Amino acid sequence: MVDPLPPETQKYFDICEEKLGMIPNVLKAYAFDIAKLNAFTTIYNELMLADSGLTKLEREMIAVVVSAQNRCYYCLTAHGAAVRELSGDPKLGEMLVMNWRVADLSHRHRAMLGFAEKMTRSSADVAEFDREALRDAGFSEPDIWDIANVAGFFNMTNRVASATDMRPNDEYHAQAR
DSSP: OOSSOOHHHHHHHHHHHHHHSSOOHHHHHHTTSHHHHHHHHHHHHHHHHSOOSSOHHHHHHHHHHHHHHHTOHHHHHHHHHHHHHHHTOHHHHHHHHHHGGGSOOOHHHHHHHHHHHHHHHHGGGOOHHHHHHHHHTTOOHHHHHHHHHHHHHHHHHHHHHHHTTOOOOTHHHHTTO
């Protein structure tokens, strides 16, 4: 981590500490290079927090299903905690981590997660009928774009987290249980 952090970065970390009670280890890991940290946080905030036809919970559900396919310990722990918190259902977070198909999900969510899983397992096999299934489930073209971008982002970050042995903050393990 760069020491001392630039004032803008320190302010961001202080906000994380205030809102989350911690600074996520992924941010600390990227803080060796402030330009890379800024790129990561910019895209993360845009995909996961900006206005979208997808709810925050839906985006977190995608993160967990993609991370389950990639067996990313960091993201399964962190985003599994987010699903538990946002849904108010600790079992949902666990089901999505282990096998999302056992969860009692709406047709909309099944279509969304099936698409994200297929994109993760074999993106070259995604075809128009896959996008049509999302439209039939009520997703708009911008929603499909958001599903694909969230899934793509977590495919990238899962690989970086696994390759660098990034570990989740201990606090995530006990959240929303």
